[in-house]
Amino acid sequence: MSGIRAFFEKSQAKGKSQHSAQRITPETLKQLFPIRNLSDEILQTFATENHVETLQAGSTLFNVNQQATCAMYLLRGTVTLADHNGKSYEISAGSAQAKFPICSGIKHTATATAKTEIDLLRVSLKIMLTPSRQDHGKLSIPDELHSNRLLSLFVEHFENNDHEIEIPSLPEVAINLRKAIQRDVNIDEAVKIIQLDPAISAKLIEVANCPLYLTTVPAKNCKDAVVRIGLNATRNLVTAISMKQIFKSKSPLIKNHLEDLWKQSLYLSGLCHVLASHSLQQNPENALLAGLVCDIGVIPFLSFTANLPPEYHNDAEILEAMPIIKGPVGAVVLKEWDFAEEFIDVAKSSSDWFQNSGDTLTVTDIVVLSRLHALIGKKATADLPAITAIPAAAKLKNFSLSPENTLAILHDAKTKIHEALSIFSS
Template sequence: MKAIKSLFGKVSGKSPAPLGTQPITTETLRQLFPIRNLSEEILQTFAAENHVETYSAGRTLFSVNEPSTCAIFLLDGTVVLADQHGKGYEISAGSAQAKFPICSGAKQTATATAKTDISILRVSLKIMLTSGRFDHGKLDVPEDLQGNRLLSLFADHFQHHHHELEIPSLPEVAIKLRQAIQKDVNIDDAVKIIQLDPAISAKLIEVANCPLYLTTVPAKNCKDAVIRIGLNATRSLVTALSIKQIFKSKSPLLKTYLEDLWKQSLYLSSLCHVLASHSQQQNPEDALLAGLTCDIGVIPFLSFVADLPLEYHNETEIEQAIPVVRAPVGAVVLKEWDFADEFIQAAKHSSDWFHASGDTLTLTDIVVLSRLHALIGKKANADLPAISAIPAAAKLKTFSLSPENTLAILHDAKAKIQEALNTFIT
């Protein structure tokens, strides 16, 4: 009972007085993310209490920049949300966005006003911690995928034959450069290491001259590129550039999946770089590397699939399994590569829209915002929350987000992103 009160109990702070309250059913709770992840016992106990609040049209639920005291779900009616510049958008009950909270961050990123009479559910912000929990040694198969034989096989392999997992090797130039920088190597010595791989050296110069870096004087050689970008940023970029080798395979089965994964990872990493550059709260090159590696866990899974007889899997099972395996396996790969914990966390939580990581904008937040932006652009009617409603959005200091412009800064940087993609692809 204490756990239930912790998740659904009274929320602190002032809230407008409702017209009334009414019961909620477990059927309704099962439609809401991430509440649906809770046990049936907790859902039934909560549903037995009157927790739904009703408000008349015109009522303001919260205002932009106010501290957030709870997560709010819209169960009936329509709410208008307006950012600090007055740009508004609507969320209606029953829509894909209404399956998620209309607010869940540490502060409000919009002002919410009831357009019609509405019903809402308020819960503690702790509810957001119910998603994204997993054990490194275990891969949980969702109930609706219990019949996926391929996923069950891999989950058993991941748990009981962890040491046999086929983890790709990080390219040698990336390892040497990282080790050297950890020993406070100077620029000249770093350049010597990079030039051991002429292809990486040439690509680094090309990246340093791409539109992501505002400059009037082009970098003519590897040393110019390193000076412009900086040693630590160069380390991240060299790792990112060399990782392309890992996304290659002679297996016909793997080739198509890996090519698609590489393109998706490149696009995500470019969004991360631009968002980090504009927010100035995270290093852009680190953000790029986090975006590029957050789905790296798919590669060992595909290698496992390629070793199985063809009758043990099909395309549907593979596509169903990928979203389940990429986070826990990705964390294992990056840990094996001795990546810093911030990159491991980004891999673990890159699809966890409501991941709570304190008040400071992290690499995970950058990746989550970028991934959600990319998905909203491709899947307009998918089960995705409003981008301004997730906790990461509340941590941006220099600009605000709204679904109408869906990260307008990233749209404005389309040309830069495309040119950066071309640099990495060719």
């Protein structure tokens, strides 16, 4: 039992009702993320004890900026959450957001009050470290997708050939610039490398003059652009600018998927840049590149699919398989491209809402937050947590996130993102 108690813990709360605690069922636990990933044995054992806590209407669950001591799940009733600006929203039991903890970070990003009488489940924050059913470092097939023949073929090829896949090649100028900057070249030498590709040089100047950068004096040449942006940021931007040519295929079906992936990656990269600029905790150009490469693992899979006879795949199987393969395969691609470990972690973990590598905001956190931002209002029926509930949100120091604040940031950034995307996509 000690092992189980390490995950699940009882807590006393101010305002607790006199009602007797109710038992929670394994069926209820299997609806909660990421608790559902624990074994049936652990869930069954936990369900034999009284762990549901009833709180009266008006009870305060936690206050904004207060250190978190546990994660909480809402099982009955409605809770109001308000950020430090007083903007509030509600989460009701039975909703998609209630399947996730209403708090799970190192500190609370909102004040939570019981609007009605509620039932609450408190668990240790260690539950957030529970591995997902899909191990980010290994390519395996979930039970529910064993009938997906295309996924089975790709996994067999990937695992039996020692992760040998068709890796897309970066343009020579991007490779040479990355290698040169690792040797600590100066700006003049870097500019000479970039100018070997006039198209990329012109794009770099265009990006340096776009609304993402606050400046009154336009960059007139490649050197001006590199000086303004900085060597390391230039390296990442050159890689980003040159990536569009990777998203190409002669197969009409695969071409459509690659075009959709490119558009999604562009939008996500713009959000990453804006969020990094707001937070002042991560380099915006690192964040922009991370947004572009986070799903790069899909490309070798689509290339593999394009080489198969048409009868070996269909659109539904492709869509089912992409979320499974993109993390492990993306890590292989970025290692081959000699990307830093922080970008490899982006490929592995940025689709996991509850990934958490420590108290410091990472570029993976930025991508996770941007993914959630991008889905707000677009997937009303999706299983998405509240923006304030995920660990990444609790690491922001210079501003807080709420549904209203999120939409305000997106609105303010709309022009910047639109103009930046037009540069990268043309």
